[in-house]
Amino acid sequence: MRTKRRFTPHPDKLAVGLCPDCGKATYRTRREAKRAARGMFPGVHHRPIPCGQRWHIELVRGESR
């Protein structure tokens, strides 16, 4: 049985670079984008948005109406 350590890399490290198209921070997976958003902006609602094969995060204002 392996012990699972709770290792959380710094959110900044999750970004793999900037998008050549829109200049946003780029993430490889939807999950990494989400995690990075949560790490960098706790309490602020972001959503992952796809951009080609990449993922970005987008600020969500006003969940409903």
Ligand SMILES: [Zn+2]
């Ligand atoms: Zn993009």
